Amino acid sequence: MYRKKKTTVISTTTTTTVTTDIKTNEINDDKFLHDLNSEQKRAVTCPTNQSTLVLSGAGSGKTRVLTSRIAYLLNNCDVKPYQIFAVTFTNKAALEMRHRISSILPGIQLNDMWLGTFHGLANRFLRIHCKMVGLKSDFIIIDPDDQLSIVKRILKEEFKETNFYTDKPKAIINFINKCKDEGKRSTDIMINHENRFKQLIYSKYETYIQQENKLDFAELILLTKELLEKEIDLQVHYSKKFRFILIDEFQDTSTLQMDWLKLMIDRDNHF
Template sequence: MSAMDFLDKLNPGQRKAVTAQDGPVLVVAGPGSGKTRVLTQRIVYLIANQGVRPWQILAVTFTNKAAKEMGERVKAIINEQAIEGMMIGTFHSICARILRRESEHLPLESNFVIFDSDDQQSLVKSIIREMNLNEKLYRASSVHAAISRAKNDLIFPDDYPINTYRDEVVKRVYTEYQKRLIASNAVDFDDILVYTARLLEENPVVRDKYAQRFRHVLVDEFQDTNLAQYALVKHLASHHKNIFCVGDPDQSIYAWRGADYRNIRRFEQDFPDAQTVLLEQNYRSRQNILDVAMGVIDRAQNRRKKRLFSDRGAGEKIFFYEARDDFGEASFVVDTIAQLVASGEFEPKDCAVMYRTNAMSRLIEEAFLQARLPYKLVGAQRFYGRREVKDVIAFLRLVHNPSDEAALGRVINIPPRGIGEKTLTTLHMVARQNNVSAGAILLDLARGAESPHYKSFTGRAAIPLSDFGGLLSNWIAYSKTETVPELFDRILRDVNYKEYIVDDNSEESLDRWENVQELKRLAMEYSTRTMDEFLENVALVADQDTITDSNAPTLLTLHAAKG
């Protein structure tokens, strides 16, 4: 099937969007209106019909899954060679690529590491303690959230606005936090976007290089972009002005992490000549569902009204039940599912229970347990959040970048080797006195008594530090010639990691080792690729929920369902 044949299968709104003339285009896509199809077909149309080269196209998504799906759909229509060089990915993955290429303009080396959420919280917590702040008044999570919001709004430490004493404290922590990240040759997730936005803003040569390359910039889920992300796409489209954004402000659910639905309004102000296309035909739901949804959202002010319609018929009426209390609500939900399954018309896995916050799942879970019915809980576990997985990744990060303070703090005493908090504090103090990283001191201590820093520690502390420094030095040497999985195995073997976590052959211990083996399977995919790529993928990959294929109802938040 040719690209042009495929256009015949689009509805009028979709076709109008896909074949829009050059220039800024805003596609307001209602739920279930085929926006992924429109984005995919737009790419195919540009390459097959407009003669645009693949490497001149940038397509930005919010999840790795969406990026992968978009690429596969395009390949299914035109051959793989025809899209070679096209850049499809998440905001973070694309920006990380740009930063590594342009590291000479940054206060970082090109092998910078990406601190995950736990690393960031841990760093903020240590700064709060060192500043002798009241940890109950200034919780690390709260202070870090304020820093993250500032970054999303492109506010740097020096420009952080002070209206209260708390703001002053946050500014001090933010300033030190940023210094520590740079000292560790590290960035957090927000930095990846902020550094890129600032680089494109302040360096016209770099900006023009990418803006001239990308003749067409396409953005998915535009309503979920924050200010930094909007600034990025605006800069990247600044030369050709061919920016194609697909979104729906009615579906914006990520305000809590900086998303700003007003970006759609900014887009219209910044590109007054933009073409706007409405996608109103829904392929997912029946008309009654759409009418109820519109009845709710139409009450919102300052929005562009849409009239969603479906060719799938009216469907069943919505059933509304008002329970006496939350216990009655949970019982009704479980009883209804039990009746649906007992009728033989539905399988348990055909049912889902959605709620606003995770805390609301408790009573529903208890109702399922009391009824002796199984259920699946989405969001309960994260693979990359498990202790043993984070340990191994931290070892690899430390070898890749010995300045990585968070990784060093995590694994320096894993398995236990007699390096306590007091020794660690002394190590950091010696590092600061010598204006180098703690990792650099550790590597020098590998020389034993010949190191000028050896006498800064008691004999009891110096020996394990020297031993670990020796291990780290060897791993760094081996990393020059060994593949990612080979180095992975060497580190685990050298520290006897399996014996450390499988200490009692219990089911829990074996499960932990299985998690390490699962990470090893991922590492095997990087046998011919670099540690940079492996660590970047691990840091950026979307958290995966451990859902089995068991035949059970699914419990999840509305955010999880939308995401």
């Protein structure tokens, strides 16, 4: 888990244990604890003033623990839904978690809780703050096939002779996505003989999707991170808003995603 003030992030790795030096709260008879083993209960009821890392193997109930933790916070710790930022790696898991929490705590409205994938939460964030990044609220999210079509169009319009370039469109898309995942814009790339052409297409690709009010998946994360870096007041707002940050499969978090999370953590907090 990962803490920010009274913020927790749950992550998972290999064995069904909980990190040492955790003094659990008294385990009560809440119905969402009934199907958990003792170690899972320790994770769900761990104190709210520290970071906690939960280690567990495949099929050991990581997502169920995360779901129960959220229910525990809402029911036992005077936490409001809007104070929780919870990330899963699939939309299906997010829907199942929301459904389970609603069934456990039917009286709590979860619309204000930020629960979803990194891309889904970034989409929500940018819909709210679209004007600050030069987008319209109805921006379109494009998939890899759309990216490929755009790159092919740029190549066709800019370079009539196909012999002019040797890079395949898919290779260019991979280059663009890799750069974005590393937090690099086209202007951040150190140009050399091997990447000169890809960098040029990346630059034209950036201009095209901005003009067309479109975002690819990598852009969702990068633009969210860049906006929080630039707008300190916004960064402070969200760091105060989200008392608890919970991440499923934390070991799979990318560098860019981690950079985004750090921007929502108060300076005096720790992992």
